[in-house]
Amino acid sequence: MPAPSPPARPAVRGVILDFYGTLVRLVEPLPPSHRSLFLRRGLAEAADAWGDQWSVGPRDGEEHTAHSVSERAYHAWELDRLRRRALSCGVPEPVAGPLAAEIDRAMKDLRLALFDEVPAALAGLRARGLTVAVCSNWYWDLDRALEDVGLAGLVDVAVTSARAGARKPHPLIYRTVLARCGLQPEQALFVGDMWTADVAGPLACGMRAVHLWRPDRAVAGAAPPLPDGAARIPSLAALSGLL
The missing domain is CATH 1.10.150 (DNA polymerase; domain 1)
Known part of the structure; x- marks a missing residue:
């Protein structure tokens, strides 16, 4: 008899995204060194x-x-x-x-701008009925930063390390954002540009993960091999194809 198929993973109910380098970039004028x-x-x-x-x-x-x-x-x-x-x-x-x-x-004192595809990508997630969250190693005022770049109406939950009490990849910040979203780890997809914070950390907590590897990325070096439960995309415009 053929071996039984592994049980299907639960459907994704929420997408959690990193902030800097994933949704926004730094633009001039730059702060003083x-x-x-x-x-x-x-x-x-x-x-x-x-x-x-x-x-x-x-x-x-x-x-x-x-x-x-x-x-x-x-x-x-x-x-x-x-x-x-x-x-x-x-x-x-x-x-x-x-x-x-x-x-x-x-x-x-940072000047931030959205990557071009971000508004449409987040609007597409919301149109599917998914919870959209941002989880970032950021200062206290992540909510204000989201509002300043025009994302307040596209994000359901925002969790910053400053308020959560730990920085990615500490498990506490992932537990915090999952609880705020009302999700179990297996129901969440984490998306970000930093390997340890946005891929390895979420995977270790039971989430699925997507590594955002932009052609014009600031991170140097080769992309690490993808483990089970992870995917890689060159732009958030490709995110919908994974769902």
């Missing part, structure tokens, strides 16, 4: 020690629930982290606080 803020104060050696401005926030996978109890508490933690890092780089104590505040403002 961290190095320029150091040099303005004559802190060249500290600027060298500071390093890559994209690596000074919380680490991917970091859990910070104790600081995510309120917007005020979270912002205080953000500023304190930057201040302590500045001190460790040799910034004098009286300068560290004001410098941290200026760096914090620069990190959040």
